[in-house]
Amino acid sequence: MKRSSTGLAVLTGAALLLAGCSDSDGSSGGLTVSGAYIPQPVSADMAAGFLTVSNSGATKDELTSVTSADGEVTLHETNGGAMEQVSRLPVPAHGQLVFKSGANHLMFDKLKRTPKQGQTVTVELHFAKADPVVVKMPVKSATYVPKTGH
Amino acid sequence: MRKKMFAAAALVAAATLTLSACGSGDDSSSPVSVVSEEAGSDKAATVLDQPFEKPDLVLTDTKGEKYDLRAATKGRPTLIYFGYTHCPDICPLTMNNIAVAKKQLPKSEQDKLTVVFVTTDPDRDTPAELGKWLKGIDTQFVGLTGDFSTIQASARTLGISIEPTHKDKKTGKTVSVHGTQVVAFSPKTDAGYVLYGEDATVDDYTKDLPKLIKGQNP
Numbered sequence: 001m002k003r004s005s006t007g008l009a010v011l012t013g014a015a016l017l018l019a020g021c022s023d024s025d026g027s028s029g030g031l032t033v034s035g036a037y038i039p040q041p042v043s044a045d046m047a048a049g050f051l052t053v054s055n056s057g058a059t060k061d062e063l064t065s066v067t068s069a070d071g072e073v074t075l076h077e078t079n080g081g082a083m084e085q086v087s088r089l090p091v092p093a094h095g096q097l098v099f100k101s102g103a104n105h106l107m108f109d110k111l112k113r114t115p116k117q118g119q120t121v122t123v124e125l126h127f128a129k130a131d132p133v134v135v136k137m138p139v140k141s142a143t144y145v146p147k148t149g150h
Numbered sequence: 151m152r153k154k155m156f157a158a159a160a161l162v163a164a165a166t167l168t169l170s171a172c173g174s175g176d177d178s179s180s181p182v183s184v185v186s187e188e189a190g191s192d193k194a195a196t197v198l199d200q201p202f203e204k205p206d207l208v209l210t211d212t213k214g215e216k217y218d219l220r221a222a223t224k225g226r227p228t229l230i231y232f233g234y235t236h237c238p239d240i241c242p243l244t245m246n247n248i249a250v251a252k253k254q255l256p257k258s259e260q261d262k263l264t265v266v267f268v269t270t271d272p273d274r275d276t277p278a279e280l281g282k283w284l285k286g287i288d289t290q291f292v293g294l295t296g297d298f299s300t301i302q303a304s305a306r307t308l309g310i311s312i313e314p315t316h317k318d319k320k321t322g323k324t325v326s327v328h329g330t331q332v333v334a335f336s337p338k339t340d341a342g343y344v345l346y347g348e349d350a351t352v353d354d355y356t357k358d359l360p361k362l363i364k365g366q367n368p
Contacts, residue, residue: 041238045235083326084318085321087321
């Protein structure tokens with residue numbers, strides 16, 4: 001129990017910090033998107049994207065798909081070293097859906113161009129209940145790691 | 151996060167010892183402590199009390215030529231990672247972290263360091279594909295491909311568990327698996343004596359590489 005509460009505290013702290021950088025935020029109803037970024041990929045074949053969806057509302061929602069004019073986007077969970085594609089991910093009431101390196105990530109396949117640091121990739125997040133949210137995801141360095149406050 | 155990673159590394163190391171003990175008919179499953187890292191330390195590196203022997207691995211490099219790992223890296227500081235190029239997140243991050251840290255070394259030390267990326271997805275990662283991908287990260291990095299069972303067996307000797315690329319039953323998509331550790335081999339002993347987990351950063355490698363190149367403990 002103790003461990004899980006520490007984990008939660010860390011996550012919350014990270015979210016607060018991320019929410020502070022408003023370069024990429026989008027929102028719809030009770031949902032806000034923050035901390036979005038794409039590490040500059042090696043090639044256009046494959047890229048990962050990360051962001052946090054926060055739900056301030058009392059009803060849960062689900063992320064059902066992510067689309068982009070720049071390429072195909074799918075949702076993935078990581079378990080150990082294995083990735084698994086999933087069709088939807090929950091956004092709990094008064095909670096968050098977190099995509100971060102080593103865990104959940106957006107996967108971009110066959111992009112039209114290789115995203116370079118300083119550019120942005122626009123995606124649209126589709127939810128079961130809330131209206132779609134458009135997010136401009138900034139491309140960061142290949143080794144970029146968001147500051148999580150520790 | 152750090153603490154968790156240490157625990158995972160320690161578990162893997164312990165598991166390996168347990169596995170290698172099977173051959174001698176020793177069923178003891180008592181946990182073996184192999185990690186000399188102090189509890190609560192914020193270091194990325196895990197120094198092993200029982201170093202790994204360098205795998206006797208002969209594969210094909212990105213030029214399509216035979217590459218004998220032990221012969222090619224004898225007496226050289228060497229980092230080994232098992233991953234695949236269709237990996238969006240951890241594999242490129244890990245290799246880029248090492249590449250960025252390496253570029254901060256003096257040129258002579260950069261030339262000494264051998265970084266070996268062994269594919270876990272040899273069907274898709276042909277020598278040409280591997281070469282193209284690694285060129286986008288660091289032109290000096292060595293990329294190896296070949297028979298999957300050979301790769302899996304050598305990973306296993308380093309406590310790294312990988313599975314063959316397969317189709318996901320639900321989505322029909324191709325799924326590959328990467329290792330979760332970078333193993334550093336000493337130029338003095340040729341043994342794998344330091345592990346780095348997935349959350350090792352550019353700063354961690356930048357701080358440690360000068361020591362690893364000399365075979366010292368980070």
